[in-house]
Amino acid sequence: xxxxxxxxxxxxxxxxxxxxxxxxxxxxxxxxxxxxxxxxxxxxxxxxxxxxxxxxxxxxxxxxxxxxxxxxxxxxxxxxxxxxxxxxxxxxxxxxxxxxxxxxxxxxxxxxxxxxxxxxxxxxxxxxxxxxxxxxxxxxxxxxxxxxxxxxxxxxxxxxxxxxxxxxxxxxxxxxxxxxxxxxxxxxxxxxxxxxxxxxxxxxxxxxxxxxxxxxxxxxxxxxxxxxxxxxxxxxxxxxxxxxxxxxxxxxxxxxxxxxxxxxxxxxxxxxxxxxxxxxxxxxxxxxxxxxxxxxxxxxxxxxxxxxxxxxxxxxxxxxxxxxxxxxxxxxxx
Numbered sequence: 001x002x003x004x005x006x007x008x009x010x011x012x013x014x015x016x017x018x019x020x021x022x023x024x025x026x027x028x029x030x031x032x033x034x035x036x037x038x039x040x041x042x043x044x045x046x047x048x049x050x051x052x053x054x055x056x057x058x059x060x061x062x063x064x065x066x067x068x069x070x071x072x073x074x075x076x077x078x079x080x081x082x083x084x085x086x087x088x089x090x091x092x093x094x095x096x097x098x099x100x101x102x103x104x105x106x107x108x109x110x111x112x113x114x115x116x117x118x119x120x121x122x123x124x125x126x127x128x129x130x131x132x133x134x135x136x137x138x139x140x141x142x143x144x145x146x147x148x149x150x151x152x153x154x155x156x157x158x159x160x161x162x163x164x165x166x167x168x169x170x171x172x173x174x175x176x177x178x179x180x181x182x183x184x185x186x187x188x189x190x191x192x193x194x195x196x197x198x199x200x201x202x203x204x205x206x207x208x209x210x211x212x213x214x215x216x217x218x219x220x221x222x223x224x225x226x227x228x229x230x231x232x233x234x235x236x237x238x239x240x241x242x243x244x245x246x247x248x249x250x251x252x253x254x255x256x257x258x259x260x261x262x263x264x265x266x267x268x269x270x271x272x273x274x275x276x277x278x279x280x281x282x283x284x285x286x287x288x289x290x291x292x293x294x295x296x297x298x299x300x301x302x303x304x305x306x307x308x309x310x311x312x313x314x315x316x317x318x319x320x321x322x323x324x325x326x327x328x329x330x331x332x333x334x
Contacts, residue, residue, distance in 0.1 A: 003047075003048075004045040004046055004047040005047075006020050006021065006024075006047070006049075008045055008047070009038065009041045009042050009045055009047050010038075010041075012041040012044065012045060013037045013038045013040070013041035014037070015034060015037060015038060019034060019038065020038050020042075023035050023038040023039065024038075024042075024049040060119055060306075061116075061117050061118060061119055062091060062092050062093060062119065063092065063093050063094070063095055063116070063117075063118045063119060064083075064087060064092050064093070064094055064095070064118060064119060064120050064121070064122060064299070064302060065094075065095045065097060065109070065110070065112075065113025065114075065116075065118035065120070065121045065122070065140075066080065066083060066094050066095065066096050066097065066121075066122045066123075066124070067097045067098075067099050067106055067109040067110060067113075067121065067122070067123045067124065067126070068080065068096065068097070068098060068099060068124050068125070069099040069101060069106070069123075069124060069125030069126065069127065069146075069188070069189065070098075070099065070100070070101040070125065070218070070219075071098045072101075072219070072246075073125075073218065073219075073244070073246055073274075074245070074246075074272075074274040074275055074276050075125075075146075075244065075245070075272040075274050075289070075291065076124050076125060078274060078275070078291040078292075079124050079145055079146070079291045079294060079295050080094075080096070080124075080295065081291065081292060081295060082291055082292035082293065082294060082295020082296045082298075082299075083122060083295040083296075083298060083299055084295075085292070085295070085296065086295060086296040086298075086299035086300065087299055090299065090303055092119075092299070092303075095113060095116070095118060097109030097110075097112060097113065099123075099125070099126075099127070101217075101218075101219075102127070103127045103128060106123065106126060106127060106128055107128065107132075110123070110128075110136060113140075114136075114139055114140060118140060119140065119306055120140050120141040120142065120143070120302040120305065120306055121136075121140055121141070121142045121143070122142075122143050122144075122145060122298045122299070122302065123142060123143070123144050123145070124144075124145040124146050125145070125146045125147065125188065125189040125190075126144050126146075126147055126189060127187055127188070127189070130149055130151050133149075133151070133153075133154050134151060134153040134154060137153050137154045141154070141155075141302055141305035141306060142154040142155070143155045143156065143157060143298040143301045143302050144156045144157075144158075145157050145158065145294055145295070145298050146158050146159075146189045146190060146289075146294070147189035147190060148161065148190070148193055148315070148317075149315065150315075151313055152312070152313050153313055154313060155298075155301040155302075155305070155313055155314050155315065155316075156313075156315045156316065157294045157297040157298045157301065157315075157316040157318075158190070158294065158315075158316070158317060158318070159190075159287075159289045159290070159294070159317070159318045159319070159320045160193075160317050160318070160319060160320060161190045161193035161194045161197060161320070162193045162194070162196055162197035162200070163197065163319070163320055164194065164197065164271060164287040164289075164320035165193070165194045165195075165196075165197025165198045165201060165241070165271075165287075166197050166200070166201040166204075167287060167320060167321075167322045168198070168201075168241045168269050168271075168287060168322065169197075169198060169201035169202060169205065169241070170201065170205075171269070171285075171322055171324070171328065172239045172241070172267060172269065172328065173205045173207070175239075175267070175328065175329060175330045175331070176330045176331050177238050177239040177267065177330075177331050178207055178210055178238070178331075179210050179212075179235060179236075179237045179238050179239070179331075180202065180207070180210060180212075180237060180238070180239045180240075180241060181212040181213070181214065181230050181237035181239070181240050181241070182194075182195065182198045182211075182212070182213045182214070182240075182241045182242075182243070183213075183214050183215075183216040183222070183223060183226040183227070183230075183240060183241070183242045183243055183247050183248075183251060184213055184214070184215060184216055184243050185216055185217060185218040185222075185243035185244060185247070186215055186216060186217040186218065186222070187217075188217065188218040188243070188244075190243075191243060194243055194271065195213060195243075198211075198213070198241060199211055199213075212230070212233075212237065214226040214229050214230055216242070216243055216247045217247075218243060218244045218246060218247055219246055219247065219250070220246050220247065220249055220250035220253070221250060222247050222250065223242055223246065223247030223248060223249065223250025223251040223252075223253075223254075224250040224251065224253060224254045225250075226242075226247070226250075226251065227240065227250065227251035227252075227254040227255055228254050228258075230251075231254070231255060231258055231260065231266075236266075237266065238265075238266060238267065238331035238332065239266065239267040239268070239269070239328070239331065240255075240266060240267070240268045240269070241269050241271075242268065242269065242270050242271065243271060244270060244271045244272050245270040245271065245272045245273070245274045245276055245277045245284060245286055246274075246276070247270070248268055248269065248270030248271070248277075248284055248286070248327075249270070249276060249277075249282060249284070251268055252268050252282070252284070252327065255268065262327050263326070263327050263328050263329035264329070264332065265332055267285070267327060267328040267329060267331070268284070268285070268327045268328070269284075269285045269286060269287075269327065269328055270284045270285070270286040270287070271286060271287045271289075272286060272287070272288075272289050273286045273287060273288035273289060273323050274286075277323075277325070278325075282327075283325040283326035283327060284325055284326075284327050285322070285323065285324050285325045285326070285327045285328040286322075286323050286325070287320045287321070287322055287323070288320060288321040288322075288323050289318070289320060290318050293318055294316075294318060297316040297318075298316075301314055301316065
């Protein structure tokens with residue numbers, strides 16, 4: 001069906017197209033009576049202003065493209081809450097793309113947003129290389145959330161993942177654990193830092209001989225597979241540090257299905273502090289990432305670029321916090 005036009009709204013309201021344009025731009029110099037005439041006509045016809053055409057003169061579309069690495073991961077949904085709140089306050093609209101947990105999926109979403117002339121991009125949990133992100137940022141400013149970078153071109157907002165991993169190991173060692181294994185996140189964002197933090201903390205506590213890393217992929221299925229491997233090991237761990245909450249829940253499922261008690265036989269700690277971790281029947285000990293802070297910081301960094309207030313890259317780093325719940329306790333006496 002053909003979209004109703006501004007001319008049709010003007011004819012139905014009995015006013016000029018110039019007046020319709022003023023009303024649609026919320027211009028102040030229009031009487032309440034004539035504004036209501038136009039709005040009633042627009043509502044009757046189902047007219048919506050062409051935002052892209054309206055913003056051509058300002059070279060702004062008032063839109064921000066958001067690429068989320070994995071819509072199945074609640075961490076990204078919670079990041080989106082912070083992004084949405086900050087965007088609403090600045091009168092920007094978000095366009096959402098799913099990276100589908102793959103580099104190709106991210107590339108497709110980024111290209112789509114650039115074609116639709118999004119003013120800027122926020123990429124959460126990006127798997128794209130710094131080189132590609134820097135080349136892309138020549139077209140539109142980019143903020144990467146949840147992944148560290150030393151880029152001098154694009155901005156980032158993330159948590160100090162090495163510190164977060166250290167908090168996990170310090171907590172488990174304080175409980176008396178020595179055989180602490182780590183399920184990493186494969187090629188996911190933050191993997192290198194969390195794995196390095198785990199290794200460094202283990203060595204700092206004199207537990208280098210107990211370092212055991214099993215590959216995961218930040219999914220429940222990956223957590224299940226990795227936990228299955230760990231629990232079949234000759235010297236099974238008394239504690240598992242999973243790379244994120246999803247893989248921790250997968251590990252919890254397998255460990256309990258194998259007949260082990262959590263935390264009586266095995267303690268499990270996740271990362272992200274998503275709503276999933278806080279559910280009563282999960283009650284997962286985890287590392288809190290301040291998702292609203294990260295989302296708001298990303299929008300703030302992007303708007304600074306768009307308004308011309310800054311040209312140098314900024315890297316916002318939030319402090320992680322250990323949240324202790326029911327899945328961590330002292331190791332078994334034997």
